[in-house]
Amino acid sequence: MKRWICLIVALIISIGVLAGCSGAPAENTPSTSAKSEQPKGASTPEAGESKKGAWPRTITDSTGNKVVLKERPGRIAVLHPLYLDYFFALDTPPIASGNAANVMKEFATLQPYKGKAEIADLGNGRELNLEAIIASKPDVIVTFKGHIDSKYEELSKIAPIIQIDYSDKWENATMICAQIIGKEELAERLIQETKDMIEKTKAQMGDLKKKSFALLRVDGKSNFTAQGTANTTYYNETTGFGLAKPNGYPKDGAVLSLEALVEMNPDYIIIQHDLTVAKAAFQEKEALAVWQSLNAVKNKHVLFFDNSLNTGSVLAIRLAAENFMKLAGTKDPG
16 A cells, blocks of 8 residues: 555656645554643643643654654644645644645645645755745644655754654544644544534435445556545545445556456546646547446546545545535535
Protein backbone atom coordinates (compact mmCIF):
# COMPACT_ATOMS: atom_id res chain seq x y z
CA MET A 1 0.00 0.00 0.00
CA LYS A 2 2.89 2.39 0.75
CA ARG A 3 4.13 1.70 -2.79
CA TRP A 4 0.71 2.82 -4.08
CA ILE A 5 0.83 5.97 -1.98
CA CYS A 6 4.21 6.81 -3.48
CA LEU A 7 2.83 6.21 -6.99
CA ILE A 8 -0.01 8.65 -6.37
CA VAL A 9 2.42 11.21 -4.94
CA ALA A 10 4.49 10.98 -8.13
CA LEU A 11 1.39 11.33 -10.31
CA ILE A 12 0.23 14.55 -8.71
CA ILE A 13 3.66 16.11 -8.62
CA SER A 14 3.97 15.36 -12.34
CA ILE A 15 0.91 17.44 -13.17
CA GLY A 16 2.02 20.27 -10.89
CA VAL A 17 -1.10 20.39 -8.78
CA LEU A 18 0.19 19.17 -5.45
CA ALA A 19 3.54 19.33 -3.76
CA GLY A 20 3.79 15.60 -3.52
CA CYS A 21 0.23 14.76 -2.58
CA SER A 22 -2.22 12.20 -3.79
CA GLY A 23 -4.95 9.73 -2.96
CA ALA A 24 -5.09 9.68 0.77
CA PRO A 25 -5.44 6.21 2.22
CA ALA A 26 -8.02 7.09 4.84
CA GLU A 27 -8.75 3.49 5.72
CA ASN A 28 -5.17 2.35 6.30
CA THR A 29 -4.18 0.90 9.63
CA PRO A 30 -3.47 4.01 11.67
CA SER A 31 0.06 4.82 12.69
CA THR A 32 1.02 5.77 16.20
CA SER A 33 -0.58 9.18 16.41
CA ALA A 34 1.26 12.17 17.74
CA LYS A 35 0.71 12.54 21.46
CA SER A 36 0.94 15.68 23.54
CA GLU A 37 2.26 15.66 27.08
CA GLN A 38 0.69 18.65 28.79
CA PRO A 39 1.98 19.96 32.11
CA LYS A 40 -0.47 21.47 34.52
CA GLY A 41 -0.84 25.19 34.21
CA ALA A 42 -3.31 27.98 33.70
CA SER A 43 -4.14 29.33 30.26
CA THR A 44 -7.10 31.16 28.79
CA PRO A 45 -8.55 28.99 26.02
CA GLU A 46 -9.39 30.58 22.68
CA ALA A 47 -12.48 29.53 20.74
CA GLY A 48 -12.30 25.76 20.39
CA GLU A 49 -9.11 25.54 22.41
CA SER A 50 -8.86 22.77 24.94
CA LYS A 51 -9.24 23.83 28.56
CA LYS A 52 -6.33 21.55 29.34
CA GLY A 53 -4.20 23.16 26.63
CA ALA A 54 -1.29 24.30 28.79
CA TRP A 55 2.07 25.37 27.41
CA PRO A 56 4.78 24.35 27.01
CA ARG A 57 3.78 20.95 25.69
CA THR A 58 5.69 18.09 24.14
CA ILE A 59 4.36 16.34 21.04
CA THR A 60 5.77 13.02 19.93
CA ASP A 61 5.38 12.98 16.16
CA SER A 62 5.11 10.04 13.76
CA THR A 63 8.89 9.68 13.54
CA GLY A 64 9.20 9.35 17.32
CA ASN A 65 10.74 12.80 17.72
CA LYS A 66 9.70 14.63 20.88
CA VAL A 67 8.96 18.18 19.80
CA VAL A 68 8.67 20.85 22.50
CA LEU A 69 6.35 23.78 21.79
CA LYS A 70 7.08 26.46 24.36
CA GLU A 71 3.85 28.35 23.64
CA ARG A 72 0.84 28.09 21.39
CA PRO A 73 2.20 28.60 17.85
CA GLY A 74 0.64 31.54 16.06
CA ARG A 75 2.54 31.17 12.79
CA ILE A 76 2.24 27.74 11.20
CA ALA A 77 4.02 26.77 7.99
CA VAL A 78 2.85 23.59 6.25
CA LEU A 79 5.25 22.22 3.66
CA HIS A 80 2.54 20.12 2.04
CA PRO A 81 -0.81 21.69 1.05
CA LEU A 82 -2.77 18.71 2.37
CA TYR A 83 -2.44 20.22 5.84
CA LEU A 84 -4.05 23.48 4.75
CA ASP A 85 -7.32 21.52 4.84
CA TYR A 86 -6.85 20.53 8.45
CA PHE A 87 -5.78 23.91 9.82
CA PHE A 88 -8.48 25.81 7.93
CA ALA A 89 -11.03 23.35 9.31
CA LEU A 90 -9.64 24.09 12.78
CA ASP A 91 -10.04 27.86 12.30
CA THR A 92 -6.27 28.41 12.27
CA PRO A 93 -5.06 29.22 8.75
CA PRO A 94 -1.33 28.65 8.21
CA ILE A 95 0.76 31.66 7.23
CA ALA A 96 2.66 29.68 4.56
CA SER A 97 2.30 26.49 2.55
CA GLY A 98 3.93 24.50 -0.18
CA ASN A 99 2.23 25.20 -3.52
CA ALA A 100 -0.14 27.66 -1.83
CA ALA A 101 -0.89 29.78 -4.90
CA ASN A 102 -2.09 26.84 -7.00
CA VAL A 103 -4.08 24.95 -4.40
CA MET A 104 -5.87 27.98 -2.99
CA LYS A 105 -6.99 28.72 -6.54
CA GLU A 106 -7.76 25.16 -7.66
CA PHE A 107 -8.67 22.93 -4.72
CA ALA A 108 -12.42 22.58 -4.27
CA THR A 109 -11.93 21.84 -0.56
CA LEU A 110 -10.33 25.25 -0.07
CA GLN A 111 -12.68 27.42 -2.13
CA PRO A 112 -14.81 28.40 0.90
CA TYR A 113 -11.64 29.91 2.42
CA LYS A 114 -10.42 31.72 -0.67
CA GLY A 115 -9.43 35.29 0.17
CA LYS A 116 -9.83 34.74 3.91
CA ALA A 117 -6.14 34.37 4.69
CA GLU A 118 -2.85 35.51 3.20
CA ILE A 119 -0.68 32.45 2.68
CA ALA A 120 2.90 32.68 1.44
CA ASP A 121 3.88 30.18 -1.27
CA LEU A 122 6.85 28.00 -0.27
CA GLY A 123 7.36 26.33 -3.65
CA ASN A 124 6.44 22.82 -4.71
CA GLY A 125 7.14 19.61 -2.83
CA ARG A 126 10.42 18.77 -4.52
CA GLU A 127 11.76 22.31 -4.69
CA LEU A 128 10.79 23.97 -1.43
CA ASN A 129 12.04 27.53 -1.23
CA LEU A 130 14.20 27.65 1.89
CA GLU A 131 14.46 31.44 1.76
CA ALA A 132 10.66 31.71 1.64
CA ILE A 133 10.35 29.39 4.65
CA ILE A 134 12.82 31.52 6.61
CA ALA A 135 11.03 34.71 5.54
CA SER A 136 7.68 33.35 6.77
CA LYS A 137 9.10 33.22 10.32
CA PRO A 138 7.13 30.14 11.41
CA ASP A 139 6.67 29.12 15.02
CA VAL A 140 6.26 25.51 13.88
CA ILE A 141 6.68 23.59 10.62
CA VAL A 142 4.28 20.76 9.74
CA THR A 143 4.67 18.17 7.00
CA PHE A 144 4.36 14.43 6.41
CA LYS A 145 6.89 11.79 7.45
CA GLY A 146 9.56 11.24 4.83
CA HIS A 147 8.96 14.51 3.01
CA ILE A 148 12.01 16.43 4.19
CA ASP A 149 14.47 13.79 5.39
CA SER A 150 17.38 15.30 3.43
CA LYS A 151 16.60 18.82 4.67
CA TYR A 152 15.51 18.07 8.22
CA GLU A 153 18.56 19.47 10.01
CA GLU A 154 18.48 22.66 7.97
CA LEU A 155 14.77 23.21 8.51
CA SER A 156 14.92 22.37 12.21
CA LYS A 157 17.12 25.43 12.71
CA ILE A 158 14.22 27.60 11.53
CA ALA A 159 11.46 26.19 13.76
CA PRO A 160 10.34 22.96 15.48
CA ILE A 161 9.18 20.37 12.93
CA ILE A 162 6.24 18.03 13.43
CA GLN A 163 5.86 15.19 10.95
CA ILE A 164 2.57 13.35 10.45
CA ASP A 165 2.21 9.87 8.98
CA TYR A 166 0.65 10.42 5.55
CA SER A 167 -1.09 7.04 5.73
CA ASP A 168 -2.84 7.83 9.01
CA LYS A 169 -6.62 8.12 9.21
CA TRP A 170 -8.21 11.52 8.72
CA GLU A 171 -9.51 11.49 12.30
CA ASN A 172 -6.00 11.04 13.69
CA ALA A 173 -4.50 13.68 11.40
CA THR A 174 -7.20 16.12 12.50
CA MET A 175 -6.41 15.51 16.16
CA ILE A 176 -2.64 15.77 15.66
CA CYS A 177 -3.05 19.17 14.00
CA ALA A 178 -5.36 20.19 16.85
CA GLN A 179 -2.75 19.19 19.43
CA ILE A 180 -0.24 21.50 17.76
CA ILE A 181 -2.50 24.51 18.29
CA GLY A 182 -4.30 23.40 21.45
CA LYS A 183 -7.72 22.95 19.83
CA GLU A 184 -8.49 19.36 20.74
CA GLU A 185 -12.06 20.14 21.78
CA LEU A 186 -12.80 21.77 18.42
CA ALA A 187 -11.24 18.75 16.70
CA GLU A 188 -13.47 16.37 18.63
CA ARG A 189 -16.56 18.27 17.51
CA LEU A 190 -15.31 18.46 13.93
CA ILE A 191 -14.60 14.73 13.83
CA GLN A 192 -18.00 13.82 15.26
CA GLU A 193 -19.85 16.18 12.91
CA THR A 194 -18.01 14.67 9.93
CA LYS A 195 -18.81 11.13 11.05
CA ASP A 196 -22.46 12.17 11.36
CA MET A 197 -22.34 13.50 7.79
CA ILE A 198 -21.03 10.16 6.57
CA GLU A 199 -23.83 8.29 8.35
CA LYS A 200 -26.53 10.64 7.04
CA THR A 201 -25.16 10.31 3.53
CA LYS A 202 -25.20 6.52 3.70
CA ALA A 203 -28.73 6.53 5.06
CA GLN A 204 -30.05 8.73 2.25
CA MET A 205 -28.30 7.26 -0.77
CA GLY A 206 -31.27 5.02 -1.49
CA ASP A 207 -30.96 2.91 -4.65
CA LEU A 208 -27.38 4.07 -5.15
CA LYS A 209 -26.41 1.60 -2.43
CA LYS A 210 -27.23 -1.15 -4.93
CA LYS A 211 -25.05 0.33 -7.67
CA SER A 212 -21.37 -0.39 -8.19
CA PHE A 213 -18.78 2.40 -8.33
CA ALA A 214 -15.28 2.34 -9.79
CA LEU A 215 -13.08 5.11 -8.38
CA LEU A 216 -10.37 5.94 -10.90
CA ARG A 217 -7.39 8.23 -11.36
CA VAL A 218 -5.34 9.02 -14.45
CA ASP A 219 -1.67 8.20 -14.99
CA GLY A 220 0.84 10.10 -17.11
CA LYS A 221 -0.26 8.30 -20.27
CA SER A 222 -3.99 8.98 -19.84
CA ASN A 223 -4.54 5.42 -18.63
CA PHE A 224 -6.97 4.86 -15.80
CA THR A 225 -5.81 3.52 -12.45
CA ALA A 226 -7.99 2.08 -9.72
CA GLN A 227 -7.67 3.91 -6.43
CA GLY A 228 -8.24 0.65 -4.55
CA THR A 229 -10.75 -0.03 -1.79
CA ALA A 230 -8.10 0.21 0.94
CA ASN A 231 -7.03 3.70 -0.11
CA THR A 232 -10.29 5.58 0.40
CA THR A 233 -13.23 5.88 2.76
CA TYR A 234 -15.65 5.48 -0.12
CA TYR A 235 -15.99 1.71 0.07
CA ASN A 236 -15.72 1.10 3.81
CA GLU A 237 -19.12 0.04 5.12
CA THR A 238 -18.27 0.72 8.77
CA THR A 239 -16.45 4.05 8.75
CA GLY A 240 -17.02 5.24 5.17
CA PHE A 241 -19.77 5.69 2.61
CA GLY A 242 -20.18 1.97 1.95
CA LEU A 243 -20.14 2.16 -1.85
CA ALA A 244 -20.42 -1.17 -3.65
CA LYS A 245 -17.35 -2.06 -5.68
CA PRO A 246 -17.64 -3.75 -9.07
CA ASN A 247 -16.45 -7.34 -9.43
CA GLY A 248 -12.70 -7.41 -9.83
CA TYR A 249 -12.06 -3.95 -8.42
CA PRO A 250 -8.76 -4.25 -6.49
CA LYS A 251 -8.00 -3.67 -2.85
CA ASP A 252 -4.82 -1.78 -3.64
CA GLY A 253 -4.18 0.66 -6.46
CA ALA A 254 -3.51 -0.70 -9.93
CA VAL A 255 -3.40 0.38 -13.55
CA LEU A 256 -6.50 -0.85 -15.38
CA SER A 257 -6.75 -1.83 -19.02
CA LEU A 258 -9.99 -0.95 -20.77
CA GLU A 259 -10.65 -4.68 -21.04
CA ALA A 260 -10.37 -5.04 -17.26
CA LEU A 261 -12.74 -2.12 -16.81
CA VAL A 262 -15.21 -3.73 -19.21
CA GLU A 263 -15.09 -6.94 -17.15
CA MET A 264 -15.94 -4.91 -14.05
CA ASN A 265 -18.61 -2.97 -15.97
CA PRO A 266 -19.44 -0.60 -13.07
CA ASP A 267 -22.74 1.23 -12.86
CA TYR A 268 -20.86 4.45 -12.06
CA ILE A 269 -17.33 5.63 -12.78
CA ILE A 270 -15.81 8.37 -10.64
CA ILE A 271 -12.70 9.95 -12.11
CA GLN A 272 -11.17 11.78 -9.16
CA HIS A 273 -8.27 13.76 -10.53
CA ASP A 274 -7.25 17.14 -11.87
CA LEU A 275 -10.41 18.00 -13.79
CA THR A 276 -8.66 19.10 -16.98
CA VAL A 277 -6.53 15.95 -17.08
CA ALA A 278 -9.50 13.72 -16.22
CA LYS A 279 -11.75 15.15 -18.92
CA ALA A 280 -8.97 14.91 -21.51
CA ALA A 281 -8.50 11.21 -20.68
CA PHE A 282 -12.26 10.69 -20.95
CA GLN A 283 -12.40 12.38 -24.36
CA GLU A 284 -9.50 10.30 -25.61
CA LYS A 285 -11.46 7.11 -24.90
CA GLU A 286 -14.83 8.46 -26.04
CA ALA A 287 -14.62 7.22 -29.63
CA LEU A 288 -13.61 3.67 -28.66
CA ALA A 289 -16.30 1.00 -28.96
CA VAL A 290 -14.96 -0.82 -25.90
CA TRP A 291 -15.37 2.36 -23.85
CA GLN A 292 -18.86 2.98 -25.18
CA SER A 293 -19.85 -0.55 -24.16
CA LEU A 294 -19.52 0.29 -20.46
CA ASN A 295 -22.82 0.69 -18.59
CA ALA A 296 -21.55 3.80 -16.82
CA VAL A 297 -20.69 5.42 -20.15
CA LYS A 298 -23.91 4.40 -21.89
CA ASN A 299 -26.00 5.73 -19.00
CA LYS A 300 -23.94 8.93 -18.65
CA HIS A 301 -22.85 7.91 -15.18
CA VAL A 302 -19.24 9.06 -15.47
CA LEU A 303 -18.59 11.57 -12.68
CA PHE A 304 -15.68 13.98 -12.27
CA PHE A 305 -14.62 14.73 -8.69
CA ASP A 306 -12.00 17.35 -7.88
CA ASN A 307 -8.41 16.31 -7.31
CA SER A 308 -8.43 17.73 -3.78
CA LEU A 309 -10.66 14.87 -2.61
CA ASN A 310 -7.69 12.55 -3.02
CA THR A 311 -6.15 14.07 0.10
CA GLY A 312 -8.70 12.18 2.20
CA SER A 313 -8.66 15.10 4.64
CA VAL A 314 -11.55 16.09 6.90
CA LEU A 315 -12.61 18.71 4.32
CA ALA A 316 -12.30 16.16 1.51
CA ILE A 317 -14.59 13.75 3.37
CA ARG A 318 -17.17 16.49 3.84
CA LEU A 319 -17.04 17.50 0.17
CA ALA A 320 -17.37 13.85 -0.86
CA ALA A 321 -20.49 13.60 1.31
CA GLU A 322 -21.95 16.62 -0.48
CA ASN A 323 -21.14 15.08 -3.86
CA PHE A 324 -22.85 11.80 -3.01
CA MET A 325 -25.88 13.58 -1.61
CA LYS A 326 -26.21 15.59 -4.83
CA LEU A 327 -25.92 12.37 -6.79
CA ALA A 328 -28.68 10.87 -4.68
CA GLY A 329 -30.82 13.95 -5.31
CA THR A 330 -31.14 14.86 -1.62
CA LYS A 331 -30.15 17.82 0.48
CA ASP A 332 -26.78 18.61 1.98
CA PRO A 333 -26.18 16.15 4.89
CA GLY A 334 -24.88 18.91 7.13
